[in-house]
Amino acid sequence: MTGLHLVTMPKWGLSMEEGTLVAWHRQPGEVVVAGDDLADAETTKITNTIEAPAAGVMHRALVATGTTVACGTPLAVIGPAAATGAEIDRFLSERPDSGPDAAASVPAAAEPAMVEIPDGDGGTARIRYLDTGSGDETIVLIHGFGGDLENWMFNQPAWSQAHRVIALDLPGHGGSGKAVGDGSAAWLATIVGALLDAVAPGPVHLVAHSFGAIVARHLAHARPERIRSFTAIAPADLGRVSRAYVEGFIGAKRRSELVSTTAMLFADKSLASRDMVEGLLRYRRLDGVAQALTAIDTANLRADAADPAAVAWWRAIGSRGLLIRGGRDEIVAADEALVDIAGIDTLDIATAGHMPQLEAAAAVNARVADHVARHRAGMSGSAA
């Protein structure tokens, strides 16, 4: 029987080893279409929804609610209504990853790589990046202020199914070196450009979040030949960035101080879990991080309103650009003057905060996949 699909416990982020199935949204026998919510799974860090990978009938729920299983453990079988019980049994028994030792046989998850990039000042910048998937198109993910490549934990696996996806840690962030030059987006863009020259020659699709979108804009501006499409999620240069957030994030040394700051990122405040805050604290404690964040803040995040250069950029980029915003964003206050920049392709997600790629991963994943498809090789020329 072909057309049977196995749904497994996903691996969201580098440190996730297991997840708890907290709720089934569909029951065996129900008809689903691709993208339907199947179940909610929870890690110590975050809770997210598992979607149906294909249309069909959900034949089996293999894991009971409340059960904690290793990443890669089969959760459900979806397939044609005609599939028989015997066929499903055979399908499961033939899969190497569906037996009792399922977790052990799951291919090792991709590990981030490190590369030394010339920093233009005679030294090198150490950059960490996570390279997944393969395909003709390459998507490059640039996180925001204080973030890291794990900000894309719900997105990179999805986009990797059809494309090569490279998520990087900006200088001063995650596992990358903590030197940030003068802290300007232009300097960081130079480093990102050099990284792409080293690991991903040829045009790419940029997907960038918040401050990362400023870096991406500088990169696209400086290296137009490298850019096929440009997606900005809650870009920090199209409005005023919350000082409470930036200063709270930089200044927070103690957990209690960071909890409320982190909650500003989300419409659903429960997403700011203990583990997420602990991870941010651990990042903040690293030598050089406070200086790096201060330098980036000083150079980029102090404007009272949208950057005219950014507005002009959006006007120029045309259909190649995609703007994604959360309706309950507390970090970047959208500039009223920008409500409609003519011709911009926009996805507004009313229920999301500053990180729709986490809070509304399914919608963001689908829309970006569509955007990349429309601007894949041969569909159009380079960006403005």
Next chain:
Amino acid sequence: MQLPRSTLLDAYLRMQRIRNFEERIVIEFSSGEIPGFIHSYLGQEASAVGTCIHLDDDDYIGSTHRGHGHCIAKGADLKAMMAELYGKRDGLCRGKGGSMHIADLSKGMLGANAIVGGSPPLVLGAALTAKTRGNGKVAVAFTGDGGSNQGTVFEAMNMAVVLQLPAIFVIENNGFGEGTAASYACGTPDLAARAAAFGMPAVAVDGTDFFAVHDAVGEAVERARGGGGPSTVETRCPRFTGHFVGDPQHYRARGEVEALRRDGDPLALIRRRLIEAGLFDVEQFDALDRDVAAEIDDAVAFARAAPIPDEADLMADVYIAYR
């Protein structure tokens, strides 16, 4: 006597300041203005000055509970010292240390120390800093005949030899540990010999004779600055007073102190030697003494007028930052 006149004048002034300071303290303490208790350095002035005359502000000393003399010899400000004894906010330690913890780190004076035998291990550290930096600085640990019976002093002496630290141990043998005579409490009368047994040069000198102390410590300091390791100098300098101001000294025979003041006064000795050498005359000394007396008057006036600590100071400076 090869010392320049300016050095001798400096030495005399330092000794006279100690003498005046301590005599005045006895008076002021008795009037009840100075809290706590006081251990007087009278009779031992030549030991502190004969030692510290070789040191500058970047050399270190660690002191004892009988520490005013060391503090003055090392160049601490008299007004701030006096204010400290009065428990005032303008004191060297802002009124938080008092006589037994008086310190001036800016002068390399690492503190009087109310624990007998407390300083020598600390002085090792100052000597280690000097050795690590290779800056030719030295550290002097003052202790007494009482301190010389403490294990900490033995440990410090051995460690200084093992690590070849630029440390000098000055054992001020003033004849008594509190109310018990050194002749009873020390298993040998030769305290320098104990130090020598740890493997360092050690000599005993007349601690009432500035010149004897000067020469012996000078040799030790020179050796230490040159990387030659530690030395010990035992300075024998009987104290004029009791263990503390007010101690009736029932343990001393009638007339003993009077005889010391008459025949073993370090101030009288240096004065006589300098007059005999023709470097100073009596009028000059009398004028210097009047100046010193005026300095002490000023110090007392300053201390009396100085404000007491704020109550909030109680909680200040336990830590540089707690949380």
Next chain:
Amino acid sequence: MPRKTIREAINEALAQEMERDPNVIIIGEDVAGGEGGSSGVEDAFGGVMGVTKGLLPRFGRTRVIDTPISESAIMGMAAGAAVTGLRPVAELMFADFFGVCFDQIYNQAAKFRYMFGGRARTPLVIRSMIGAGYSAAAQHSQSPHSIFTHVPGLKVVMPSSAYDAKGLLIQAIRDDDPVVFFEHKLLYDLADEVPSEPYAIPFGEANFVREGDDVTIVAFARMVHIAAEAADLLEKEGISVDLIDPRTTSPLDEDSILESVRRTGRLVVVDEGNPRCGLAADIAALAAEHAFHSLKAPIRTVTAPHTPVPFAPNLEAAYIPSAARVAAVVREIMR
């Protein structure tokens, strides 16, 4: 992220701070070892537990200093070096040995700043081993951290994991006050994820080991793991534990403890120290004073008994607080 043992994490912290700051030196008995021996082998010990292994070849004899067995001289030398500008990390091999050198720690180093009116700076770290479990008997097995915690002017650190050990030791070395850093001798081989980069964990900030609603357990050093084991047992019975590791006993993260107690209404403190005037009693008093009206049950402590540490393995096992004892106490107050 690389996994490292507590031993490796401490070694890495020392090496990184020595690399960063030439004022950081290491002083102690056998911190290198081999000096003067007939084999000519240097770095023969690298500390009795191998924690400082490899630092001598890297930083030389002027910065990794073997001393005679003279704890007073070691502690005093470290204090004196600190107050004159170095940043010594002095090793008091077993915490039990504080008896022969405590004056230099609590009368001297701890009090300099206060006695001298705020004009002294004493960036001293004392590393020392605590803990029973090796049948090392009464003079090599104690956990006397409460005595140090009692002293104003000292900060006291008790790491329970490799991540914490590295970050807390780096903080201790950079801290301008004297810090006593207690390493539990049974935890050296415990590994967890430790960043390769240097980082400092501020003192007085508790680690929230696990979340729960029914009872707050406060534990330090190895007892964090004993308490976690107890929490596993209790979870199967439907009792959820809020486990807090304050990391430092001085300063103490009182806010986090009280916030948790006010939420759960129950407190159990687990400490390997002796009970009288001890850390467990101190934290129990804190909750009694400030969270009394939130309490649903008596505060309980699980500590070593009021005895020296015994030698015989069965007696020593009975001496050390166990997960079973902790769980039993929790069950009692859950009734």
